[in-house]
Amino acid sequence: MPEPKMNLRKGSKVWAEDKNLAWVAAEVTDFLAKKVQIRTVTGKQVLTVPEKLCPRDADEEEEHGGVDDMTKLTYLNEPGVLYNLQRRYALNDIYTYTGSILIAVNPFTKLPHLYNVHMMEQYKGAPFGELSPHVFAVADASYRAMMSEGRSQSILVSGESGAGKTETTKLIMQYLTFVGGRAAGDDRTVEQQVLESNPLLEAFGNARTVRNDNSSRFGKFVEIQFDATGRISGAAIRTYLLERSRVVQITDPERNYHCFYQLCASERDAEKYKLDNPHHFHYLNQSKTYELDGVSNAEEYIKTRRAMDIVGISNEDQEAIFRILAAILHLGNIEFSPGKEHDSSTVKDEKSSFHMQMAADLFMCDANLLFATLCTRTIQTREGNIIKALDCNAAVASRDALAKTVYARLFDWLVEKINRSVGQDPTSLIQVGVLDIYGFECFKYNSFEQFCINFANEKLQQHFNEHVFKMEQEEYRKEEINWSYIEFIDNQDVLDLIEKKPIGIIALLDEACMFPKSTHETFSTKLFQNFRAHPRLEKAKFSETDFTVSHYAGKVTYQTDTFLDKNRDYVVVEHCNLMLSSKCHFVAGLFPLPPEESSRSSYKFSSVASRFKQQLQALMETLNSTEPHYIRCVKPNSMNRPQKFENSSILHQLRCGVSRS
Numbered sequence: 001m002p003e004p005k006m007n008l009r010k011g012s013k014v015w016a017e018d019k020n021l022a023w024v025a026a027e028v029t030d031f032l033a034k035k036v037q038i039r040t041v042t043g044k045q046v047l048t049v050p051e052k053l054c055p056r057d058a059d060e061e062e063e064h065g066g067v068d069d070m071t072k073l074t075y076l077n078e079p080g081v082l083y084n085l086q087r088r089y090a091l092n093d094i095y096t097y098t099g100s101i102l103i104a105v106n107p108f109t110k111l112p113h114l115y116n117v118h119m120m121e122q123y124k125g126a127p128f129g130e131l132s133p134h135v136f137a138v139a140d141a142s143y144r145a146m147m148s149e150g151r152s153q154s155i156l157v158s159g160e161s162g163a164g165k166t167e168t169t170k171l172i173m174q175y176l177t178f179v180g181g182r183a184a185g186d187d188r189t190v191e192q193q194v195l196e197s198n199p200l201l202e203a204f205g206n207a208r209t210v211r212n213d214n215s216s217r218f219g220k221f222v223e224i225q226f227d228a229t230g231r232i233s234g235a236a237i238r239t240y241l242l243e244r245s246r247v248v249q250i251t252d253p254e255r256n257y258h259c260f261y262q263l264c265a266s267e268r269d270a271e272k273y274k275l276d277n278p279h280h281f282h283y284l285n286q287s288k289t290y291e292l293d294g295v296s297n298a299e300e301y302i303k304t305r306r307a308m309d310i311v312g313i314s315n316e317d318q319e320a321i322f323r324i325l326a327a328i329l330h331l332g333n334i335e336f337s338p339g340k341e342h343d344s345s346t347v348k349d350e351k352s353s354f355h356m357q358m359a360a361d362l363f364m365c366d367a368n369l370l371f372a373t374l375c376t377r378t379i380q381t382r383e384g385n386i387i388k389a390l391d392c393n394a395a396v397a398s399r400d401a402l403a404k405t406v407y408a409r410l411f412d413w414l415v416e417k418i419n420r421s422v423g424q425d426p427t428s429l430i431q432v433g434v435l436d437i438y439g440f441e442c443f444k445y446n447s448f449e450q451f452c453i454n455f456a457n458e459k460l461q462q463h464f465n466e467h468v469f470k471m472e473q474e475e476y477r478k479e480e481i482n483w484s485y486i487e488f489i490d491n492q493d494v495l496d497l498i499e500k501k502p503i504g505i506i507a508l509l510d511e512a513c514m515f516p517k518s519t520h521e522t523f524s525t526k527l528f529q530n531f532r533a534h535p536r537l538e539k540a541k542f543s544e545t546d547f548t549v550s551h552y553a554g555k556v557t558y559q560t561d562t563f564l565d566k567n568r569d570y571v572v573v574e575h576c577n578l579m580l581s582s583k584c585h586f587v588a589g590l591f592p593l594p595p596e597e598s599s600r601s602s603y604k605f606s607s608v609a610s611r612f613k614q615q616l617q618a619l620m621e622t623l624n625s626t627e628p629h630y631i632r633c634v635k636p637n638s639m640n641r642p643q644k645f646e647n648s649s650i651l652h653q654l655r656c657g658v659s660r661s
């Protein structure tokens with residue numbers, strides 16, 4: 001952002017706005033009327049206005065390799081920050097401070113010398129800022145502050161998809177287990193279990209996306225607890241909003257969750273469960289991508305199994321988990337054709353019958369009951385129960401809903417198991433929490449998932465505003481540093497718009513979900529009626545039902561067509577009963593209580609958005625009771641290549657961590 005007052009003279013060093021590079025270094029050569037003549041480093045003579053220029057640190061003052069803390073720049077403005085990062089990145093100095101915030105630019109290449117034990121030794125106890133900027137320095141500062149102040153800490157890792165949040169989180173965990181670990185040789189120490197929870201959760205919660213080969217499809221908050229002597233005594237993992245739709249629907253070149261490919265490559269299990277080839281399974285072959293560069297599915301399978309051992313999952317449970325995954329794949333291959341009666345359906349052919357039998361056998365339930373579950377629905381009326389046949393589309397939807405529910409419950413079981421195994425220390429008063437949560441998203445098409453993700457980011461932004469801006473601005477004001485490259489934007493009004501009761505987007509959505517006759521059209525109409533003049537909400541230009549929210553990071557238009565469906569986290573009673581009938585304790589145990597049949601339909605509504613809102617509220621309360629530290633990860637280019645620094649996209653991310661496509 002150009003600065004309002006600037007004394008320009010001939011020879012002044014400036015940054016000039018540039019279409020391609022965002023900003024380019026230049027020097028003032030002349031003045032013509034109210035305009036300024038400049039010469040850019042690329043040799044161009046440009047006539048411009050002073051408002052489009054920013055002051056630049058004089059070349060001789062600039063350190064060739066950049067400065068390790070942005071506050072050392074004479075002019076702390078957007079281009080100064082950008083070029084400082086660029087200069088450092090060229091030398092593989094991927095970390096830079098802005099005061100106490102760490103900026104980490106993804107190197108997209110292994111830098112093992114940065115993360116070895118020797119490095120951890122170096123950072124242990126070193127005063128913050130004394131050594132080169134590093135993720136270990138932030139982790140160490142948190143640990144020291146926790147020990148000296150007796151106060152819990154949190155490290156918030158943010159950034160767009162592929163920026164390096166998960167890798168950064170793992171490095172923090174590695175460091176904390178290093179300083180707080182016991183020097184025991186046992187494989188199953190708390191810290192070992194904490195570390196091994198990563199590959200396990202990645203196998204079941206990560207997938208290849210267009211942006212990242214190993215993209216986390218859930219948010220994660222890991223709390224590592226310590227005893228009074230600073231040793232790790234327990235841990236707890238909370239996860240947020242796993243992307244369920246991926247289990248049944250993927251587009252090329254994305255993949256389903258890693259665990260499915262690992263299982264198919266596992267020779268013995270694959271053979272046992274008749275998973276000869278991933279190409280044969282609908283839930284996998286909607287995309288032509290089965291392999292990942294430099295990754296062996298078979299080896300990853302062994303690693304996942306090992307992680308399960310360390311986390312304390314019994315062989316019997318492991319067998320059940322992979323059997324369930326196999327059942328889901330077979331389930332996805334059941335196709336339907338119209339049945340004899342009107343609007344009914346039946347299993348399409350022998351192949352589908354085979355897969356249905358396989359799925360039933362693997363779930364350890366009755367194949368006829370599975371068929372009835374997929375192709376009919378019981379409706380309760382005052383006069384008694386009516387069995388309604390489902391047409392082919394509805395049967396497919398029922399099949400997919402079952403697959404998604406089972407998978408989501410399996411994921412939740414894993415998280416719970418990890419928590420139980422690692423154990424929480426009820427006497428621990430101090431902990432370091434690490435938050436790795438999806439960054440702001442703005443795509444061509446944005447749906448319910450983006451809405452929830454962006455809501456979470458608004459919450460975190462508010463937290464960031466309250467803690468960092470106020471604190472840092474104070475500090476910079478004292479030192480008379482001009483903090484102009486990030487603006488303070490109060491976003492309480494957006495948060496009210498989204499979450500306020502009784503009238504807010506979530507409340508209106510829940511209301512719509514509870515009335516069977518509501519559609520996304522009636523929901524949108526109600527939304528626009530209630531917020532006709534709201535400065536943060538508008539009706540999208542070419543649609544009657546899409547709405548646009550002016551988020552802190554920019555405008556995002558949401559398509560509402562699937563909002564109601566995605567917000568309804570109903571468990572179909574028939575699905576529940578089927579799973580409860582399983583002879584496998586593990587399968588039945590995933591569905592602990594038969595849902596109360598309080599409603600007249602066989603669906604029981606619970607709101608995904610409201611539950612997410614409550615989870616976020618609890619997270620905010622935890623974060624507010626801790627001292628926060630921030631790491632902002634930056635993705636330097638969209639090709640995931642080392643040494644490529646794309647100015648415009650990086651600027652977007654520095655402004656607000658936005659992910660665009």
Ligand SMILES: Nc1ncnc2c1ncn2[C@@H]1O[C@H](COP(=O)(O)OP(=O)(O)OP(=O)(O)O)[C@@H](O)[C@H]1O
Binds near residue numbers: 168212215
């Ligand atoms: N410090 C690092 N050193 C080397 N490579 C890294 C580092 N950080 C990230 N990477 C590379 O970038 C890839 C993407 O990083 P990561 O999965 O951590 O991104 P993310 O921000 O968690 O993305 P998502 O939101 O999609 O989960 C990694 O798989 C790894 O190849």
